[in-house]
Amino acid sequence: MSYSAIIVAGGSGSRSGGKKQWMRLGGRPMLDWSVTAFSGALQIVVVVPVDDVIQATQRYGEAVTVVAGGSDRSGSVVNGLRALEAEDEDLVLIHDAARPLLKSSHIDSLLQTLKTQRSAILALPVTDSLKQGSDVVTGAPSRDRLWRAQTPQAFRYGDIVRAYKAWPGGPATDEATVAAAAGIEVALVEGDVRLHKLTYPNDFGLLEALMDKPVKQIRVGQGFDAHRWGDGESVWLCGIEIVHNQTLVGHSDADAGLHALTDAVLGAAGLGDIGDHFPPSDPQWKGASSDRFLQYAVDLVRQNGGTVINVDVTLICEQPKIKPHREAMRVRLAEILGVTIDRVSVKATTTEGMGFTGRQEGLAAQAVCAIEL
Template identity: 60%
Template structure:
């Protein structure tokens, strides 16, 4: 075990609209980002300090993770930290990292620097130098400048040996609540070292911070492709890319045989490695007989959303001699954009022939291929 950790997640988050620690950020509950990072970096135990009655929310947010436990916090942040410290059952010299759940993007490099710094100090905190010029204001007017040299923006986690931080809290005798654990250790006469922080370790406080976090969060891009074929049979119309197209034949299949939507559904499922359309909607199941294929497509899109991802763009090519696709192409794009909640310029529908070659050239069937790009949380 390299260290133990406390994640403070007991606040109300009122400035962010309430309960921000449970809000989903880039596909995961905010508190989960920190707990996952700490466990991955070698934390033997992570104590998550929560508000009374939040046990079910913590269980849901951290489902599947091993090595954490929840304890109920106090009326103040300092009281919550002390509840977390009381829950740790480790040797006095083990490093303890105390972190705010409101800073989700914790990297392993910061953790390593904090633990290394404890070899030469009583505590350590990540910090960034103040880059902006500072002004003092009174009643909305500038009332002077503040020299920024030597000023730092403190972040969390902050690191201490377990005995050091426990003794420092026991010695705290100020009527004012401490701003953070570094202040507690400093008050007790300890030396706290500054280590290089991380700009991505921003604190999410206000509603607009969450939009910034989404933009800065690590992402993974995936590509999926799909292909489908249906034969022509007797009929008076065919379903293609979500539209019913008048024609002297129809496409044959267990559902509505919309080859365009089937290929696109397979492309989406392939991008997230969740099988294909037949795995989720087997033709042997009578409930899908004659089913509208937009149900399959929406299911696949929902699977992407459930993983915190989004579809970036789609591209479909229909391969057939008839019917002529160009007169319907714009309406197909609009239908797909509506189904997938995409801007129109992220949806492409094309058509081509095989110059009379093969089964499509002979008019025996229609083929469709699709490509999709997807963005997932990294």
């Protein structure tokens, strides 16, 4: 069903410590959450204090119509209704920006109800025991058939416009009050505790706790690399230089362990492979230290919201002996990865004289990396 939306954000926020519509919730200005929730509306009108019209217009552009609020909530809603381009039977949802955790399911529930009702609001039944009194309890009203009104509140455009014209004035904390006074029947639709209204500073922590947290994913990548032996006096493996009577031949320093691990890190995040980022055809990488490649891959993962959980590298060779250097390799890898050493494993094995590594024609390395996104 088609509908338009009015988001009321015209208050001064005196109880919350400032203009709460611009305070950050989950890393975003609170008003952003409601604007996003109504992305399916035909038209979105945002009502803000007159001093904030320019700021809101610049932020949301053509996605919304921004109007200045009135002297009270009723005046702000009326200004929002005037800005709508709507016919009498068109549907309009009026929502408080101070209830930022609005979901499409809440909107759908209201729209479904409007198929058979003239108007509807989201509300929760009162479950707490009620008490009257100032300093002491003087009464205990029944909570039976009592509801806590929430927003959005949904109406036919013509109905709510006429209801406000008939309103005698004075405080009207929500549109349902105005509609009911005009003889419009308002249906109750079950609300949601996540639509808690932000009023006081402590409410920010409560809303943060009620937010849908991003689902964390564990991703695993693997890498493999091999280089042939050539003339030399040392070899680089897993960031450590080992004195040896040969060296590994490659465009960079040919550190097969770091190359395999770099591919594993990039693969876990779906960011390609080492050749995509450091092509061997590029002369700037000739003789380059491979720890730069691994550091780049780790930084790229972090920029994409990931962290390295653990890595496991296996060196496959007949020579040199890896065990004497294994702990130094673990320390160096942990340093580059920014993790504790217990998250780094380095192993070595042979192929029992078989294949190119068994014939000592070259060295191979394979690596596995787990990241959390």
